[in-house]
Amino acid sequence: MILIIKFAIILIFSISxxxxxxxxxxxxxxxxxxxxxxxxxxxxxxxxxxxxDNFTLSADDVKIKFEDSxxxxxxxDAKGNVDFYSKEFKISGNGNFLNFEVKNxxxxxxxxxxxxxxxxxxxFSDGFIEVTNLNGDFLLEGKNSKLYNQNIIIIAETIIxxxxxxxxxxxITFLEIYDEKISYVKNNDAEMYAKKINFDxxxxxxxxxxxxxxxxxxxxxxxxxxxxxxxxxxxxxxxNNKSKVKVIIxxxx
Amino acid sequence: xxxxxGVIIIFVFLIIIFYKQINLNIIVVDxxxxxxxxxxxxxxxxxxxxESKKIYITATEGNxxxxxxxxxxxxxxxxxxxxxxxxxxxxFNRTDQTAKSKTxxxxxxxxxxxxxxxxxxxxxxxxxxxxxxxxxxLK
Numbered sequence: 031m032i033l034i035i036k037f038a039i040i041l042i043f044s045i046s047x048x049x050x051x052x053x054x055x056x057x058x059x060x061x062x063x064x065x066x067x068x069x070x071x072x073x074x075x076x077x078x079x080x081x082x083d084n085f086t087l088s089a090d091d092v093k094i095k096f097e098d099s100x101x102x103x104x105x106x107d108a109k110g111n112v113d114f115y116s117k118e119f120k121i122s123g124n125g126n127f128l129n130f131e132v133k134n135x136x137x138x139x140x141x142x143x144x145x146x147x148x149x150x151x152x153x154f155s156d157g158f159i160e161v162t163n164l165n166g167d168f169l170l171e172g173k174n175s176k177l178y179n180q181n182i183i184i185i186a187e188t189i190i191x192x193x194x195x196x197x198x199x200x201x202i203t204f205l206e207i208y209d210e211k212i213s214y215v216k217n218n219d220a221e222m223y224a225k226k227i228n229f230d231x232x233x234x235x236x237x238x239x240x241x242x243x244x245x246x247x248x249x250x251x252x253x254x255x256x257x258x259x260x261x262x263x264x265x266x267x268x269x270n271n272k273s274k275v276k277v278i279i280x281x282x283x
Numbered sequence: 284x285x286x287x288x289g290v291i292i293i294f295v296f297l298i299i300i301f302y303k304q305i306n307l308n309i310i311v312v313d314x315x316x317x318x319x320x321x322x323x324x325x326x327x328x329x330x331x332x333x334e335s336k337k338i339y340i341t342a343t344e345g346n347x348x349x350x351x352x353x354x355x356x357x358x359x360x361x362x363x364x365x366x367x368x369x370x371x372x373x374x375f376n377r378t379d380q381t382a383k384s385k386t387x388x389x390x391x392x393x394x395x396x397x398x399x400x401x402x403x404x405x406x407x408x409x410x411x412x413x414x415x416x417x418x419x420x421l422k
Contacts, residue, residue, distance in 0.1 A: 057419040065411040100395035101421040
């Protein structure tokens with residue numbers, strides 16, 4: 031009889047220890063945990079899985095910095111085959127390396143084939159993708175950096191910008207993109223090529239610098255510098271002394 | 284049909300209990316063979332002195348392995364202001380102020396629990412390494 035009670039206690043204890051309840055975060059590792067009390071961080075080693083009500087993450091290894099106790103997480107570094115999903119911020123992604131600063135709500139995904147997907151925007155890069163959720167700043171750096179949303183496609187080696195919530199959708203309010211070879215932007219009206227392309231929502235102007243081409247309807251215009259007014263869809267292209275503005279109007283009839 | 288199902292469940296349950304009993308007997312025999320069942324010290328108490336905190340170590344009994352090392356057994360508990368660790372067997376080095384355990388361990392601190400297959404304490408309690416498949420619950 032005592033044995034039965036002992037067995038039941040062991041069984042109940044082991045079940046209760048290994049079951050996550052609502053509001054709790056469960057972390058499992060295959061090769062242990064190293065806790066550094068003075069330095070205030072712990073290392074989760076090999077095949078790490080983190081699961082809470084609003085967040086899941088898997089990675090080869092994870093380093094977690096804490097403020098007060100282990101639960102009080104300030105920063106997370108995940109390394110190797112990182113895959114995550116945040117229900118709260120409606121964001122998912124994967125890459126070779128992930129850094130997440132809890133206080134600033136800043137997330138950085140790094141490595142070849144990095145992805146960061148939200149409800150409104152999809153971002154890809156072989157370098158890194160960095161998004162600060164609090165202020166909407168984003169930065170993509172490296173080869174094959176791309177950003178897609180409903181209204182725009184951007185391809186360039188460096189994409190710096192800001193999202194703001196306008197009419198319940200995330201819209202780009204500021205943009206600076208650069209590619210040594212050529213940057214590409216496509217919006218609802220036109221396709222644009224230039225080494226450097228800037229956009230400011232306050233002035234509603236897209237500025238194109240160096241090796242500029244704008245394609246709209248059947249028009250293809252090339253030059254050295256161009257501006258496009260997004261309010262009235264007018265644009266202007268200049269050239270420096272060496273080259274001329276070139277206009278090609280295609281007739282599809 | 285229900286009676287038959289009931290009989291099967293009871294039978295399975297009895298097999299599990301019987302199996303557990305055998306395992307317990309093996310452990311008892313093993314301990315006797317090791318010759319460590321006679322404790323050198325009962326309810327030993329030690330402490331790891333850290334610059335910022337003190338970690339108290341208690342157990343039901345202990346045996347001296349050598350001049351420095353003590354095998355602590357049964358209800359071994361490490362306790363500081365920040366955390367506690369419970370396990371069944373620990374080798375504590377009094378000179379180095381280190382501890383190592385290969386038995387199932389449970390670490391508890393404010394809103395956090397760690398279960399592991401063992402642990403090492405180094406650097407006067409600053410560094411704790413939990414071994415094997417480990418499991419954390421954060422509240």
